[in-house]
Each structure stands twice: as structure tokens, then as C-alpha cells.
Amino acid sequence: MGVIGWLDANLVSIVDGVAYGLLLFTLAAGLSLVFGMMDVLNLAHGTLYLAGAYLTFLLSGGGWLGFFAAIAAGIAIGAAGGVLLTAMTQPLAGRGHLDQALLTIGVALIGAEVFLALSGGDPLPASEPAALDGSISLLGHVYPTYRLVFIGVAALLALLVYLVFERSTLGALVRAAVADREMVQALGVDTRKVLLAVFAFGAALAAVGGVLGAPIIGPAPGVDESVLVLSLVVVVVGGLGSIRGALLGALYIGQVQSLGVALIPEYAPFLLFGSMFLVLALRPRGLAPVARPA
Amino acid sequence: MSELNRRGFLRLTGAAAATSVLASACSGSSLGGSEADAGGPVKIGLLLPDAGVYKGLGDDQRNGWKLFLEQNGGKLGGREVKVVTADEGEEPDTAKAGAEKLLKQERCQAVCGVISSGSLVAIQEMFTAAKVPLISTNASPTQVQGKEYGWRTSFVNDHPSVAFGEYLAKNVGGPISLIVADYAAGHDHIKALDTSFKPAGGELAGKPILAPFPIGGRSFQPYLQQIEKQKPKAVYCFFAGADAVKFVKEYKKFGLADKYQLYAPGWLTEGGVLAAQGEAAVGILNSLNYSTDLDNAANQKFVSAFTKAYDQPPTAFSVAAYDAGLVLDRAIAAAGEKATAEAIERQLGKLGEIDSPRGAWKFGQNRSPVQKWYLRKVEKRGDAITNVVIEELGTPGE
Incomplete structure (x- = not known):
């Protein structure tokens, strides 16, 4: 079997790995920035995804209007959640990471219980717009239409986030605040506003990830926790505080979980953490760490 | 700063995992308590998940159980029934705590419920040792079949x-x-x-x-x-x-x-x-072992009563809980005045055919239903x- 034959046999896994990776990026980007900038480990990040996925169930009945309403509501609720989390975690800023982690775990547990009360414990149907609810032929392979569209949309979103954070003046300010907060403060910038904006943005991105991702990873009890663990792995692999790292890490984990499992299914249980270990052994600071003063 | 951040991050990730383990390990239960009155109502325990991933199935079963009691005027075998509930939770540990409460604190004459196979494996021995019948309305792994004081109204897993x-x-x-x-x-x-x-x-x-x-x-x-x-x-x-x-x-x-x-x-x-x-x-x-469109009199009556009461069609899960009421009703009636845990256990073994919405079935040698699929x-x-x-x-x- 030549290269072409191999690509043909595994095409669906590779494409699905990209979809999966981009979905993880929407979560990991916010998680990474918030920790990198604010030293806040937000363990309620998965709850934001779940909230977004729940919105899709609630608002999207198969029409475009409902789906866009879910996206708008996702942005609003995600951003509000980010502001709320900032307000909750800031008073603990001086008390170390563990207190923040306990607080956000508490928020996550409450979120999970609220979801359980709303859903009655059953996984909920969250549908894509009916126009995308089919499958199409991808070089002779059947592939879900929605996932292909999702790849396009999420790639645009990733590009946008990348350009804003890595190529704009605003992004330079944010990156400077990640690298050396005191110095930026000394330049007369109110870093608290920058931090609040970044938290709100990261949270909104996770919630929108939930809205868009619901037809792929739907709202069900426990989903908040599993996406949180995956995005933590992505952040560790990619390097803290860096959008480029989050993107590289997400695409890498996406392929590991898709192509990797398809090629060596017997090692599937070890692949996720095995591949994380591999990255940590070779690049201890992640694939694309932020440059910081020593 | 960066190295500290990274190490702190990894440590916190670990701490986060450890916290959730601790939270589930801390659910103990107090022992001792009231003695069940011998001449008073029969005390039946209901051990189903109040929360967690199995809550949906638990609700299905609570509905089936409640429907049977309501149809029978709140009585089983002609005797007043006091139902006490405990939370099965998601893990064997929570199920154990719930079973302990129903056995030692409430001193139930029989207990129904249990959704998860893991829970049943963890608690069956407790019931066999205490000589109190446990009627599983769902969980039925192959390794608990045929044990004394263990019955199932559901099926055998495989x-x-x-x-x-x-x-x-x-x-x-x-x-x-x-x-x-x-x-x-x-x-x-x-x-x-x-x-x-x-x-x-x-x-x-x-x-x-x-x-x-x-x-x-x-x-x-x-x-x-x-x-x-x-x-x-x-x-x-x-x-x-x-x-x-x-x-x-x-x-x-x-x-x-x-x-x-x-x-x-x-x-x-x-x-x-x-x-x-x-x-x-x-x-x-x-x-x-069940479908809402099964063509028998018991099922037609059951489906219409259930749909009327809960505004949704019944499931195989609700039927199994309904049948737990059915078998207890007959066993307690047969045990007469002295419906002790041992007497109920003996009578469960002598029931013969059960006229259930799923069609007639009986307990097999393994104490699980012999039924049509x-x-x-x-x-x-x-x-x-x-x-x-x-x-x-x-x-x-x-």
C-alpha cells in the first residue's frame, strides 16, 4: 500500500482529527490565556462548554435562526460567565493557586448539578441546522456535512484569534501583560481591564465552542469534566499562555485521539497521556511556550 | 516565574483530580437507630440514584414503583407500607452507604432498587449476611446470580x-x-x-x-x-x-x-x-424483555395508567420497578401476619408465574426472571x- 493508499484508508480519521482538534482549541485558548496572564487555573472552563452545548439544545431546533440565536446567547453568557469568574477569583489572587482551584471546582460542581436538574440526567439532543444534518462524500468516503463546515468555521475563528493576539497592537499588549505584568503596569496601562477582557473573551470562546461543538460532543452529564481534562492536556502540551501553543497542542491531540487510535487501537487507553509524556520529555515547556524574561 | 507557573499548574491539575476522589470517599453513614415495629407497617427500602449519570433511569424506576403503590392504595400484600429511600449515587461507595442506612438504621424488611452493576456487586454480600432480601430492579451482572437474599425483577445482563x-x-x-x-x-x-x-x-x-x-x-x-x-x-x-x-x-x-x-x-x-x-x-x-406495544391486557392497562400519570410512555426500566412492587405484594400477602425479612425471602421463592406488563415470567434458579425476549x-x-x-x-x- 503506497502513500496514496494509506492516505485514502485513513482520510476520514485525519479530517475528523482536525475537526476534533479545532474544537479543543476553542477551549484551550481561553484556558491557556487565563492561566498564563492571570495565574488563575479556571477548572470551571468545561462548564462554559457545557453551558454553550445546552444553549444549542435549548434554542436550535434545526433552523438557522435558532442556531445563530444560540451562538449569540453563547457569546453573551460566556462573556458574562468570564466576568463573574474574574470577580470571584480576583479576591483570592494573593492566596495561591489552590484556593482558586477549589473555588472554580466548586463552581464546576454546582454547574454540573444545575445541568443535571435541567436535563434529568439524560443526554440531550442538540441538533445542527437541518440543512447541514446529512453526510457528504469526501473523496469517496462518507463524512458528516456539519463537521466539514465546522472545520471551516473553527479554522476561521482560530485564524482570527491568532491574528488578534499575535499580530495586532492589542494582542501585543496582552502578550506583554502575560510576559511581565509589572512592567506593563509601570507603563501606565490598567492591566486589570486587560485581564478582565481576556477572561471574558476566553470564556465566550469556550461557550461558543460549546454551541458549535454540541452536535459533535453533545450536552450530557460528565461532558464538562471530560472536555476540561482534554483541554488541560492541550495546554500542557502546547505551552502556557500562548495562542500558537494552544492551536498546535489542540491539533496534535486531535490527531492522537483520532488517527492515532485508528492506527493502533490496542494502545488507545495510553495514547493521550503517552503522547503528552512524549512532548514533555522532548520539549519540557511545551510545543510553543511564551518567551519570558529568565 | 515561568517554571514556577508550570509546576504550579501541573500540581493543581493533580490536586483537582484528587479533590474529586476525596469528595466521593467522604460520604460515610451513621449507624444504629430505630427498631422497626413488628406489628406496624412493613418497611421497604428504595435504593436509587438521586443524582449522577444514572438519575434518569432512577426516575423511570421511581415512577414505576410509585404507580404500583398508588394502584394498590399504598399497601403491599394488604399491609400498610412505609417506604424509606436512600441515594445509590454513582459509585459503589455511595451505594454501600445507602444500603447501610436502609439495613442498620431503618431496619427494612426488604430493599428494592440499584441501577448500576458495580453497586450491586458491592452491596449484595451485605444483604446476604443481614438476611434481608434485596430485589434489584435493574442491575444484574452475571457474577451475582443465585445468591441467597438476592433477587432481580429485571433480567440477567447477557x-x-x-x-x-x-x-x-x-x-x-x-x-x-x-x-x-x-x-x-x-x-x-x-x-x-x-x-x-x-x-x-x-x-x-x-x-x-x-x-x-x-x-x-x-x-x-x-x-x-x-x-x-x-x-x-x-x-x-x-x-x-x-x-x-x-x-x-x-x-x-x-x-x-x-x-x-x-x-x-x-x-x-x-x-x-x-x-x-x-x-x-x-x-x-x-x-x-419489554416493549410498549406488547399485546396483553396487563400491558395495555399499565401503559395507559403510566402515560396518564407521568405524561410519557413507560420503559423497560419502569416495568422492572413496577414488578418489584408486584412480587413484594404477593410475597407479603403470602407471609401473612409475620412478614419478616426471612418470611418474605421464603415466599419470593414460591411465587410461580408473575402476571407482568411484559408478559408472564417467573424467577429462575438464579433468582432472576425467566422471560421472553x-x-x-x-x-x-x-x-x-x-x-x-x-x-x-x-x-x-x-
């Missing part, structure tokens, strides 16, 4: 596959791929096909495919690709709960549903999961997606 084996061997007309959730129940179904499907001439297209349990945030796609590589004629799978929803949807979206007929134990498409699967489930052939097909009727009985598959354990 019976749908045992019942299905011969049918598959005769009707599929080619090798099948087998894909299951990788935990005890999934492996039970692999073994069940070994004893029924293979002797009848059935052939597997390749090694059984083990998908992680639970699938959580992962995708089934790489496992669906394993099926494609095996080039089967049809596919047999075992999944339940959220995994069942995800599997059925992806099986359809990645085009496998149009190529390989899907067969499965009926939990794949029963109750809440079927609503979430929607049209993706149409056409799936499955085997279960039905081949059902998921169909779209108007706006509703529902299971329709096609034919009878047989009576495993007879």
Missing part, C-alpha cells in the same frame, strides 16, 4: 445477547463485527455470543472491537474505521446511556448505517436515549420514534 445469538447466525447471512463498551458488561456480551451465536454457526468478521468506556469527549470515528476494515455483513454492538446516543448518531453520520444493519441489546434504544438519538436510530434491530425494530410513527415488536426471540435460562 440474556439479550444469548437470546439474539441464534437469530443472528440464521438471519444475517455473513460475518458480523462486534463492538462493545470496554467494561464488565461489554465483555459479558462478547462471552454470551460465544455461547449462542457461534454454536449456531455464526461467524465474527474479526476480533471484537473495544471502545473506551465511557467515551466522554472522544469520538467513535476511529473505532468505526476498525469496523470498515473488518468488512462485515452486519454489526452487533453494546452501549448504554450517553455512549448509546453518541454511537448511534456517529454510526449514521459516518455512513455505516446505510451499509451494515445494526443489531444490539435493547438498552441501546430504550427510553431517554432514543429521544436524543432521534431519526439516526430508525432501523436498528434490538432485543429486549423480543426482537424490536426502531420505527418512525408520525412524529414519534419508537420500538416496535417484530417477533419473539426465545426464553434464555429456561
Whole structure:
């Protein structure tokens, strides 16, 4: 079997790995920035995804209007959640990471219980717009239409986030605040506003990830926790505080979980953490760490 | 700063994992308490999950149990009943705490409930030692069968596959791929096909495919690709709960549903999961011990009463809980004045045929139902997606 034959046999896994990776990026980007900038480990990040996925169930009945309403509501609720989390975690800023982690775990547990009360414990149907609810032929392979569209949309979103954070003046300010907060403060910038904006943005991105991702990873009890663990792995692999790292890490984990499992299914249980270990052994600071003063 | 951040981050991630472990380990229970009054009402415990992933099934069962009591004026065997509840939770530890409360603190004469197989394995010995009958309304792993003071009104975990084996061997007309959730129940179904499907001439297209349990945030796609590589004629799978929803949807979206007929134990498409699967489930052939369209008098009465009371159709889960009321009603009536735990245990063994909405069944040697299993097909009727009985598959354990 030549290269072409191999690509043909595994095409669906590779494409699905990209979809999966981009979905993880929407979560990991916010998680990474918030920790990198604010030293806040937000363990309620998965709850934001779940909230977004729940919105899709609630608002999207198969029409475009409902789906866009879910996206708008996702942005609003995600951003509000980010502001709320900032307000909750800031008073603990001086008390170390563990207190923040306990607080956000508490928020996550409450979120999970609220979801359980709303859903009655059953996984909920969250549908894509009916126009995308089919499958199409991808070089002779059947592939879900929605996932292909999702790849396009999420790639645009990733590009946008990348350009804003890595190529704009605003992004330079944010990156400077990640690298050396005191110095930026000394330049007369109110870093608290920058931090609040970044938290709100990261949270909104996770919630929108939930809205868009619901037809792929739907709202069900426990989903908040599993996406949180995956995005933590992505952040560790990619390097803290860096959008480029989050993107590289997400695409890498996406392929590991898709192509990797398809090629060596017997090692599937070890692949996720095995591949994380591999990255940590070779690049201890992640694939694309932020440059910081020593 | 960066190194400190990184180490702190890793440590916190670990701490986060440890906290959730601790939280579940801290749920103890107090002992001692009131003595059940010998001449007073019969005290029955109900051990079902109040929260967690099994809450939906727990609600289904609470409804079935409540319906039986309401239809019988709150009495079992003509005696007043005091129902005390405890939370099964999600883990064996919470189930143990709940069982301890019902046995030692409340001193129940019998206990019904238990959704998760893991819970039942953890608590059956407690009941056998305390000599109090435990009637499982759902959980029934193969390793607890036949123990004293342990009964099931549900099924035996692997019976749908045992019942299905011969049918598959005769009707599929080619090798099948087998894909299951990788935990005890999934492996039970692999073994069940070994004893029924293979002797009848059935052939597997390749090694059984083990998908992680639970699938959580992962995708089934790489496992669906394993099926494609095996080039089967049809596919047999075992999944339940959220995994069942995800599997059925992806099986359809990645085009496998149009190529390989899907067969499965009926939990794949029963109750809440079927609503979430929607049209993706149409056409799936499955085997279960109950279907709302079963044509018998007890079932017609049950379905209309249940639908009226709860505004939704009953499921196999609600029937099993309803039947727990049914068997206790008859056992307590037969025990007469002295309905002690031991007397109820003795009478449960002498019940004979039970006239249930699922059709007549009786307890077998293993203290689980000997009952008919039905081949059902998921169909779209108007706006509703529902299971329709096609034919009878047989009576495993007879």
C-alpha cells in the first residue's frame, strides 16, 4: 500500500482529527490565556462548554435562526460567565493557586448539578441546522456535512484569534501583560481591564465552542469534566499562555485521539497521556511556550 | 516565574483530580437507630440514584414503583407500607452507604432498587449476611446470580445477547463485527455470543472491537474505521446511556448505517436515549424483555395508567420497578401476619408465574426472571420514534 493508499484508508480519521482538534482549541485558548496572564487555573472552563452545548439544545431546533440565536446567547453568557469568574477569583489572587482551584471546582460542581436538574440526567439532543444534518462524500468516503463546515468555521475563528493576539497592537499588549505584568503596569496601562477582557473573551470562546461543538460532543452529564481534562492536556502540551501553543497542542491531540487510535487501537487507553509524556520529555515547556524574561 | 507557573499548574491539575476522589470517599453513614415495629407497617427500602449519570433511569424506576403503590392504595400484600429511600449515587461507595442506612438504621424488611452493576456487586454480600432480601430492579451482572437474599425483577445482563445469538447466525447471512463498551458488561456480551451465536454457526468478521468506556469527549470515528476494515455483513454492538446516543448518531453520520444493519441489546434504544438519538436510530434491530406495544391486557392497562400519570410512555426500566412492587405484594400477602425479612425471602421463592406488563415470567434458579425476549425494530410513527415488536426471540435460562 503506497502513500496514496494509506492516505485514502485513513482520510476520514485525519479530517475528523482536525475537526476534533479545532474544537479543543476553542477551549484551550481561553484556558491557556487565563492561566498564563492571570495565574488563575479556571477548572470551571468545561462548564462554559457545557453551558454553550445546552444553549444549542435549548434554542436550535434545526433552523438557522435558532442556531445563530444560540451562538449569540453563547457569546453573551460566556462573556458574562468570564466576568463573574474574574470577580470571584480576583479576591483570592494573593492566596495561591489552590484556593482558586477549589473555588472554580466548586463552581464546576454546582454547574454540573444545575445541568443535571435541567436535563434529568439524560443526554440531550442538540441538533445542527437541518440543512447541514446529512453526510457528504469526501473523496469517496462518507463524512458528516456539519463537521466539514465546522472545520471551516473553527479554522476561521482560530485564524482570527491568532491574528488578534499575535499580530495586532492589542494582542501585543496582552502578550506583554502575560510576559511581565509589572512592567506593563509601570507603563501606565490598567492591566486589570486587560485581564478582565481576556477572561471574558476566553470564556465566550469556550461557550461558543460549546454551541458549535454540541452536535459533535453533545450536552450530557460528565461532558464538562471530560472536555476540561482534554483541554488541560492541550495546554500542557502546547505551552502556557500562548495562542500558537494552544492551536498546535489542540491539533496534535486531535490527531492522537483520532488517527492515532485508528492506527493502533490496542494502545488507545495510553495514547493521550503517552503522547503528552512524549512532548514533555522532548520539549519540557511545551510545543510553543511564551518567551519570558529568565 | 515561568517554571514556577508550570509546576504550579501541573500540581493543581493533580490536586483537582484528587479533590474529586476525596469528595466521593467522604460520604460515610451513621449507624444504629430505630427498631422497626413488628406489628406496624412493613418497611421497604428504595435504593436509587438521586443524582449522577444514572438519575434518569432512577426516575423511570421511581415512577414505576410509585404507580404500583398508588394502584394498590399504598399497601403491599394488604399491609400498610412505609417506604424509606436512600441515594445509590454513582459509585459503589455511595451505594454501600445507602444500603447501610436502609439495613442498620431503618431496619427494612426488604430493599428494592440499584441501577448500576458495580453497586450491586458491592452491596449484595451485605444483604446476604443481614438476611434481608434485596430485589434489584435493574442491575444484574452475571457474577451475582443465585445468591441467597438476592433477587432481580429485571433480567440477567447477557440474556439479550444469548437470546439474539441464534437469530443472528440464521438471519444475517455473513460475518458480523462486534463492538462493545470496554467494561464488565461489554465483555459479558462478547462471552454470551460465544455461547449462542457461534454454536449456531455464526461467524465474527474479526476480533471484537473495544471502545473506551465511557467515551466522554472522544469520538467513535476511529473505532468505526476498525469496523470498515473488518468488512462485515452486519454489526452487533453494546452501549448504554450517553455512549448509546453518541454511537448511534456517529454510526449514521459516518455512513455505516446505510451499509451494515445494526443489531444490539435493547438498552441501546430504550427510553431517554432514543429521544436524543432521534431519526439516526430508525432501523436498528434490538432485543429486549419489554416493549410498549406488547399485546396483553396487563400491558395495555399499565401503559395507559403510566402515560396518564407521568405524561410519557413507560420503559423497560419502569416495568422492572413496577414488578418489584408486584412480587413484594404477593410475597407479603403470602407471609401473612409475620412478614419478616426471612418470611418474605421464603415466599419470593414460591411465587410461580408473575402476571407482568411484559408478559408472564417467573424467577429462575438464579433468582432472576425467566422471560421472553423480543426482537424490536426502531420505527418512525408520525412524529414519534419508537420500538416496535417484530417477533419473539426465545426464553434464555429456561
